[in-house]
Amino acid sequence: MNILDRINKENDIKNIDSEELPRLAEEIREFLVSHVSETGGHLAPNLGCVELTMALHRVLNFPEDKLIWDVGHQSYVHKILTGRKDEMGSLRQFGGMSGFPKTSESPCDAFNTGHSSTSISAALGMACARSIKGTHENIAAVIGDGSFTGGMVYEAMNNMADIKTSCLVVLNDNNMSIDQNVGGMSTYLSKLRVGQQYNDFKGNVEKVLMKIPVAGERLAKGLKKSKDSIKQILVPGMFFEELGVTYIGPIDGHDIETMEATFRKALKLDRPILVHVKTVKGKGYVHAERHPSYFHGVEPFDIRTGHVIKEKKTMSNTGVFARKLIELGRTDDRIVAITAAMGKGTGVSAFAEKFPERAFDVGIAEEHAVTFAAGLAASGLVPVVAIYSSFLQRAYDQILHDVCLQNLHVIFAIDRSGLVGADGDTHQGIFDTAFLSHIPNMTVIAPKNRYELTKAMEWAVGYDGPVAIKYSRGDAYYGLSEYNVPFEKGKSEIIHRGRGLAIMAVGNMVQETEKIYNRYISEDDDVTFVNARFLKPLDTELIDDLSHDHDRIVVIEEGIKRGGYGSAVEEYVEEHGLPVKVMTCAIDDRFVPQGTVSELRRMLGLDADSIYDRIGHADTIQ
Numbered sequence: 132m133n134i135l136d137r138i139n140k141e142n143d144i145k146n147i148d149s150e151e152l153p154r155l156a157e158e159i160r161e162f163l164v165s166h167v168s169e170t171g172g173h174l175a176p177n178l179g180c181v182e183l184t185m186a187l188h189r190v191l192n193f194p195e196d197k198l199i200w201d202v203g204h205q206s207y208v209h210k211i212l213t214g215r216k217d218e219m220g221s222l223r224q225f226g227g228m229s230g231f232p233k234t235s236e237s238p239c240d241a242f243n244t245g246h247s248s249t250s251i252s253a254a255l256g257m258a259c260a261r262s263i264k265g266t267h268e269n270i271a272a273v274i275g276d277g278s279f280t281g282g283m284v285y286e287a288m289n290n291m292a293d294i295k296t297s298c299l300v301v302l303n304d305n306n307m308s309i310d311q312n313v314g315g316m317s318t319y320l321s322k323l324r325v326g327q328q329y330n331d332f333k334g335n336v337e338k339v340l341m342k343i344p345v346a347g348e349r350l351a352k353g354l355k356k357s358k359d360s361i362k363q364i365l366v367p368g369m370f371f372e373e374l375g376v377t378y379i380g381p382i383d384g385h386d387i388e389t390m391e392a393t394f395r396k397a398l399k400l401d402r403p404i405l406v407h408v409k410t411v412k413g414k415g416y417v418h419a420e421r422h423p424s425y426f427h428g429v430e431p432f433d434i435r436t437g438h439v440i441k442e443k444k445t446m447s448n449t450g451v452f453a454r455k456l457i458e459l460g461r462t463d464d465r466i467v468a469i470t471a472a473m474g475k476g477t478g479v480s481a482f483a484e485k486f487p488e489r490a491f492d493v494g495i496a497e498e499h500a501v502t503f504a505a506g507l508a509a510s511g512l513v514p515v516v517a518i519y520s521s522f523l524q525r526a527y528d529q530i531l532h533d534v535c536l537q538n539l540h541v542i543f544a545i546d547r548s549g550l551v552g553a554d555g556d557t558h559q560g561i562f563d564t565a566f567l568s569h570i571p572n573m574t575v576i577a578p579k580n581r582y583e584l585t586k587a588m589e590w591a592v593g594y595d596g597p598v599a600i601k602y603s604r605g606d607a608y609y610g611l612s613e614y615n616v617p618f619e620k621g622k623s624e625i626i627h628r629g630r631g632l633a634i635m636a637v638g639n640m641v642q643e644t645e646k647i648y649n650r651y652i653s654e655d656d657d658v659t660f661v662n663a664r665f666l667k668p669l670d671t672e673l674i675d676d677l678s679h680d681h682d683r684i685v686v687i688e689e690g691i692k693r694g695g696y697g698s699a700v701e702e703y704v705e706e707h708g709l710p711v712k713v714m715t716c717a718i719d720d721r722f723v724p725q726g727t728v729s730e731l732r733r734m735l736g737l738d739a740d741s742i743y744d745r746i747g748h749a750d751t752i753q
């Protein structure tokens with residue numbers, strides 16, 4: 132019988148003999164590789180934290196104790212150990228188990244995550260709540276070295292120093308973000324990693340105890356360690372120590388026994404402790420160990436070769452963006468590119484290969500990325516900040532206060548705009564139009580296909596002011612390339628001028644709308660088909676014009692309805708008393724879960740068939 136068969140619910144791991152734990156770790160790795168090879172998912176981060184998760188589960192009691200996973204992409208092992216291994220087949224699928232912690236999925240998930248660098252703040256909040264309520268649960272956060280580049284971490288640690296209560300932070304350092312980790316903190320952690328041997332457990336605890344006045348010294352003496360070993364412990368982790376957070380480490384993140392003993396002791400101390408754990412990303416699966424970046428988040432793959440089963444043959448929007456950026460960069464040396472730890476994901480790394488001195492990976496620091504871009508723009512350069520739509524949510528005030536208020540020429544390349552699929556609610560890029568369009572000076576463009584994406588980039592470089600260009604995850608659309616009306620600020624593109632019904636589609640929904648349009652044409656319905664293109668400024672002249680011979684305008688967009696493009700059209704029509712009804716097919720006031728984009732569109736009524744059916748009833752709209 133496999134040892135994993137004896138793990139069926141939370142805390143079962145405590146009944147496994149210590150000698151059996153290494154075998155259990157192997158079984159978990161095999162289980163992970165076999166499942167993720169079929170579903171896709173974040174494999175390398177999970178392979179790297181198998182023993183770390185096991186050690187935490189030996190020490191913490193679930194669901195009473197609280198364990199917070201930063202980003203949460205590495206929580207699969209935690210899920211397996213908390214009675215969810217049978218759900219692994221549905222990982223990241225529509226209606227299935229999430230790839231991130233979800234409080235709605237299990238009481239053993241203490242806090243929902245998906246975006247990085249939130250875990251220490253949340254843990255600290257829980258620790259303070261525990262003091263106020265007088266309860267006694269343990270609270271721990273696990274955060275990776277990549278996530279440790281995010282600013283909130285330092286805000287939390289700054290605060291932590293003032294809050295003298297037990298809170299364990301485990302820094303899972305695999306010397307990798309998605310790509311190579313970057314920056315001063317990453318260098319500092321590297322120094323800590325190579326600068327000393329793994330501390331043995333007693334030495335570490337002794338160090339901690341020595342720093343606690345009076346009682347700590349007594350306890351440390353009780354450990355009967357030699358004076359020499361006490362001396363050598365005072366140097367590492369000074370940065371954390373100076374901040375008032377006790378540092379232990381680095382310890383071997385694949386040695387369950389050492390981690391278990393360290394965590395057990397650390398949790399007894401009534402103060403914030405950071406345990407620095409060194410792990411190998413992708414550990415135990417040769418292809419993932421060799422290519423941790425590729426296996427960070429991977430599509431279904433062949434276990435033997437490590438190759439993704441459905442290799443892409445077409446170019447993605449990201450690829451189109453990257454290629455065009457390089458082309459623009461060749462002739463305009465004012466152009467600089469910025470990524471917040473998503474070099475490969477956004478395509479900025481391709482630009483960086485050609486123009487290393489004009490490309491910046493600032494770490495997982497979207498807020499900084501935007502204000503950094505503002506500084507570059509204020510000095511006459513043309514920064515292109517490429518950030519996924521959902522991660523850009525973080526930088527709202529930087530966009531408003533640092534860029535738009537000064538009308539600076541910063542280009543926002545908003546990748547993963549629209550539904551992203553399997554990552555689910557934390558990652559859907561559905562709020563960008565709403566949170567950008569209401570900021571004065573901002574121009575928002577949603578290109579309809581790959582050609583228009585390149586034209587939008589050219590236009591944005593030639594413009595002077597903040598411009599956001601949003602495009603979706605996945606394959607670039609090649610269709611409708613014969614329609615290529617030159618760019619003019621605030622002007623939509625008329626693909627076909629008919630009468631009666633006008634359909635205005637936004638960005639990636641132009642492709643879906645083409646199907647609806649073709650259906651009308653095949654039925655001899657001469658409808659108007661508009662590519663919205665500029666979401667802001669609104670093409671009010673066109674709306675005025677349409678209102679003369681159309682009684683209905685239908686707006687189709689893959690974004691949140693309130694504050695979106697359709698809202699702006701509706702508002703304009705109402706304010707000006709135009710004789711036309713507007714219906715917006717967009718996403719109602721809700722979050723959108725995981726699934727394939729087509730499943731989600733069907734669920735939301737945003738697929739061509741559903742929209743066609745709805746328009747059929749459009750004369751009933753109020």
Ligand SMILES: Cc1ncc(C[n+]2csc(CCOP(=O)(O)OP(=O)(O)O)c2C)c(N)n1
Pocket residue numbers: 176179202204205245246247274275276277278279303305307308309412427471472473495497522525
């Ligand atoms: C705010 C935000 N920006 C970017 C990301 C994308 N992202 C997810 S995991 C990750 C790297 C995290 O590295 P680390 O914390 O070291 O975890 P590892 O995968 O190495 O275990 C990044 C950049 C994110 N989830 N949230």
Ligand SMILES: CC(=O)[C@@H](O)[C@H](O)COP(=O)(O)O
Pocket residue numbers: 173202204245309427428476547551554604
């Ligand atoms: C966990 C996380 O935030 C990233 O790894 C994200 O899943 C990447 O998404 P893409 O696959 O769209 O690059």
Ligand SMILES: [Mg+2]
Pocket residue numbers: 275276277278303304305306307308
């Ligand atoms: Mg890492």
